[in-house]
Each structure stands twice: as C-alpha cells, then as structure tokens.
Amino acid sequence: MATEAHYTLEQNGEGRTVLRLSGPFLLSTIGDVEADLRKMDRGFDAVDLAEVSEIDTVGAWFACSVARDNSAEIVNASPRAERLIEAVGQSENEAPMAAPRLPLLERASETMGTKVFAARAGAVNIIGFIGQVLIGAGALIRHPRRFRYRALVSQFEKVGVNSLPIIGLMSFLIGIVIAQQGATQLQYFGAESLTVNLVGRITLRELGVLMTAIMVAGRSGSAFAAQIGTMKLTEEIDAMRTIGISPIEALVIPRILACVFMMILLGFYASIMAIIGGAVISDIMLGIPFWTFLLRIQEVVPTYDVWVGLIKAPVFGLIIAVAGCYQGMQVHGNSEEVGQRTTKAVVQAIFTVIVLDAFFAVFFTEVGWA
Structure with a gap:
C-alpha cells in the first residue's frame, strides 16, 4: 500500500x-x-x-x-x-458565528451602570476594611503586647530608609528643573532673584510631599498589594487566621503606621533635597552663591509653608498604605489577580493623593495660609 x-x-x-x-x-x-x-x-x-x-x-x-x-x-x-x-x-x-452585539447606546449605558454598581460595592468594601483596621487598632491599644514592633521597624526600613536614594535623587533633579525653568521665565521681568521664593515655596508646600507620595505609591504601595496578595493567594492569611493571628494586626497595621510616619520624614527630606538642587543650579546659572540661596530661603519662606507639607504628608501616607493593603486583601482566584490588584492600588493611591492635594490647596488658601 x-x-x-x-x-x-x-x-x-x-x-x-x-x-x-x-x-x-x-x-x-x-x-x-x-x-x-x-x-x-x-x-x-x-x-x-x-x-x-x-x-x-x-x-x-x-x-x-x-x-x-x-x-x-x-x-x-x-x-x-x-x-x-x-x-x-x-x-x-454555514454563516460565520458571532456573539450578539447590542447597539452602541445600550452597550454604553450597560457599561456605565456596571461601573456605577462596581464603584458602590468598592466603596462599601473599603469602608468595611477601614472598620476592620480601626477594630484591630483598638484591640492593639487594649493589648499592646500583641503589637509587632519588629514588623513595624522592618517596614520603617523598607518604606523609608530604602527609599532615601531614589527620592533624594528625584527631588534634587526636580529642584534643578524648577530653578532653571523659573529663572528662564523670571528673567523676562528682571526678577531672577525671585527664583529663591519660587523654589522654596513650591517645594516645601507642594511638590516635595506630592512627588514623594507618588514615588512611595509606586514603590511601597505596590509592594504592599503584591506581598499581601501573594500571601492571600497561597492561603498564608487563612493559615494565620486558623492559628489565631489577626492578619490586620500582623500585616496591615504595621504597614499603615510605617507609611504614615515615614511620609512625614520623606516629604521633608524631599523638600530639602529639592532646595539644595535649586541652590546648586542657581549658583551655576544665576550667580547666586549656594549659601546665600539657603539663607535667603529662611527669609522668604513662611513657617506655615513647612507645616502645610508636614500636615499633608501623613494623610497621603495613610491613603497609600490603605490602598495597597486593601487591594492586596482583595486578591483571589489566580496569580493574574495579583498584578491587576497591584496596578489598581498604585492608580487609586496616586489619583486620590492628587485630588486631596487640590482640596488641601483650596483649604489652606481659605484659612489664610496662602
């Protein structure tokens, strides 16, 4: 054959x-x-x-x-x-098979409705999560020996100490950009000396803490979501509950406290590095001596500008930590969910931080800290 x-x-x-x-x-x-x-x-x-x-x-x-x-x-x-x-x-x-497709208006309405109901469910879940955090904090206040100090110190290192190089470099370069661009525009009015005012106020009041929050959200907020999400996926969190350990007390609260406290230090550190960057470029381009620039900062920047940044920093840190931990606790199903929830944590944290920064700007202007 x-x-x-x-x-x-x-x-x-x-x-x-x-x-x-x-x-x-x-x-x-x-x-x-x-x-x-x-x-x-x-x-x-x-x-x-x-x-x-x-x-x-x-x-x-x-x-x-x-x-x-x-x-x-x-x-x-x-x-x-x-x-x-x-x-x-x-x-x-046979005719080619295709899924039924609704008209555009119906599809748009259906999608919008789905998003609205999903937002409602998300709001309920996040409020419930915050409630769990408050209950866990109350339990730790009543039983302080249960608080995990070593976990808090570890998160201080991961959120704060390990972030110093990248935040310092970023802030230093931002200070250079602000001073260089500001001086370029101010020279048309013969007001190059006001570059000191520009750099000092905008970094201490706004950009220092805001850029730090964005960096921490991308670095630490994503890490919170990925770490807790992986633990949720591998059933480590279920095992913790089985042996009587609260995941909120052991995992969430140390991360929230570390992010809140370290944001204050990181925000102030970023502002100082930005001012140093502005002083360096001013010394090179504008002929303003380095130490004269720093001394002038003390004269032209009001004290309440420093307090504005210090007040906003812990609020931003709280938002970043809650978003990261909440999204991590929502992971279920498969490993793809970890990546999706990590992305959501970063996006939600950055968006909320920027929106709140706008509200803070309006609020401090109304109370006379403008």
Missing part, C-alpha cells in the same frame, strides 16, 4: 482534464502535494478520488478546496470520503 500522496493530470475520453489523487490523503501526507497544487497554473475539470486509499477530515477539506478553486467536481469518492466531504462542505457553507 502506498505511503505517500500522489497526483496526476490526465485527459479522459471526453476531452476533460482530470486530477487523479492516489495514496493516503491524511494530515501527515498531503503537505508536498498541497504545495505543488497551489503553485499549479493549469486548471482541471474533475477531481478523481478512486485511487485514494485513506482519507481523513484534512484530506477531505483539501479535495473540496482544490475542486472549489478550479470549479471542478469530485468524482469516484468512497463512501467514507463522501461523508467527510459532505460534512466539510456543510461547515464551509
């Missing part, structure tokens, strides 16, 4: 050109034959399957495809070949 597929082109007695297929026409054997026939530029009137020893669905589809491309008929097919060719032909004639 032949083990390879073959074909020949012949003329029958009626003057018709016939493509005779022979041998097994299976998925494993028709590769070369198909390549040759696709390249053939000569047409034929019929496809003869009399000498086909074996045929499967792929072979039947190939015979149908070749016959259809040349407007030829299939002849001398075996009963099995006829059944397969009929099945393949029916599947090709």
Whole structure:
C-alpha cells in the first residue's frame, strides 16, 4: 500500500482534464502535494478520488478546496470520503458565528451602570476594611503586647530608609528643573532673584510631599498589594487566621503606621533635597552663591509653608498604605489577580493623593495660609 500522496493530470475520453489523487490523503501526507497544487497554473475539470486509499477530515477539506478553486467536481469518492466531504462542505457553507452585539447606546449605558454598581460595592468594601483596621487598632491599644514592633521597624526600613536614594535623587533633579525653568521665565521681568521664593515655596508646600507620595505609591504601595496578595493567594492569611493571628494586626497595621510616619520624614527630606538642587543650579546659572540661596530661603519662606507639607504628608501616607493593603486583601482566584490588584492600588493611591492635594490647596488658601 502506498505511503505517500500522489497526483496526476490526465485527459479522459471526453476531452476533460482530470486530477487523479492516489495514496493516503491524511494530515501527515498531503503537505508536498498541497504545495505543488497551489503553485499549479493549469486548471482541471474533475477531481478523481478512486485511487485514494485513506482519507481523513484534512484530506477531505483539501479535495473540496482544490475542486472549489478550479470549479471542478469530485468524482469516484468512497463512501467514507463522501461523508467527510459532505460534512466539510456543510461547515464551509454555514454563516460565520458571532456573539450578539447590542447597539452602541445600550452597550454604553450597560457599561456605565456596571461601573456605577462596581464603584458602590468598592466603596462599601473599603469602608468595611477601614472598620476592620480601626477594630484591630483598638484591640492593639487594649493589648499592646500583641503589637509587632519588629514588623513595624522592618517596614520603617523598607518604606523609608530604602527609599532615601531614589527620592533624594528625584527631588534634587526636580529642584534643578524648577530653578532653571523659573529663572528662564523670571528673567523676562528682571526678577531672577525671585527664583529663591519660587523654589522654596513650591517645594516645601507642594511638590516635595506630592512627588514623594507618588514615588512611595509606586514603590511601597505596590509592594504592599503584591506581598499581601501573594500571601492571600497561597492561603498564608487563612493559615494565620486558623492559628489565631489577626492578619490586620500582623500585616496591615504595621504597614499603615510605617507609611504614615515615614511620609512625614520623606516629604521633608524631599523638600530639602529639592532646595539644595535649586541652590546648586542657581549658583551655576544665576550667580547666586549656594549659601546665600539657603539663607535667603529662611527669609522668604513662611513657617506655615513647612507645616502645610508636614500636615499633608501623613494623610497621603495613610491613603497609600490603605490602598495597597486593601487591594492586596482583595486578591483571589489566580496569580493574574495579583498584578491587576497591584496596578489598581498604585492608580487609586496616586489619583486620590492628587485630588486631596487640590482640596488641601483650596483649604489652606481659605484659612489664610496662602
């Protein structure tokens, strides 16, 4: 029995050109034959399957495809070949399947409604999570020996100490940019000396703590969500509950406290580094001596600007830590959920921080700290 597929082109007695297929026409054997026939530029009137020893669905589809491309008929097919060719032909004639699609207006309304209900459920869940944190804090106040001081110190190091290089470099460069761009614009009015005011007030009051919050959200908030989410996925949190350890007390509260306290220090540190960056570029470009720039900062920046930054910092830290821990506790199902929740934690934290910063700006202006 032949083990390879073959074909020949012949003329029958009626003057018709016939493509005779022979041998097994299976998925494993028709590769070369198909390549040759696709390249053939000569047409034929019929496809003869009399000498086909074996045929499967792929072979039947190939015979149908070749016959259809040349407007030829299939002849001398075996009963099995006829059944397969009929099945393949029916599947090709069926209309393409597609999921039902609602009109645009209905789809937009449905999507908006889904988002609204999801936001409502999310608000309820976050309020419940904050309630759990408050209950856990109350329990630790009543039983201070249960508080995990080593976990708090570890989070101080991860959130604060390990962040100093990147936050310091970022703030230093931001101070350079503010001073350089501010001086470029102020020179049109002959007020280059006001660059000191610009750098001092905008860094201590706004950009120092705001950029620090964004950096901490991307660095530590994402880490909170990923760490707790992975523990949730591997059932470590369930195991903690089984042995009587509260995950809120052991995991969430130390991270929240560390983020709140370290944001105060990091925000002030970022402001100082930005001022130093502004002093460096002013010394180089504007001719304002480095130490003169720093002394001038003390004269032109009111004390309440420092307090504005220090008041905002712990609030931003609380938002970042709660968002990261909450999203981590919501992980379930599979590992893909960890990445999704980590992204949500960062986005929500940064968005909320920026919105609150706008409210703080309006509030401090109204109370006279402008």
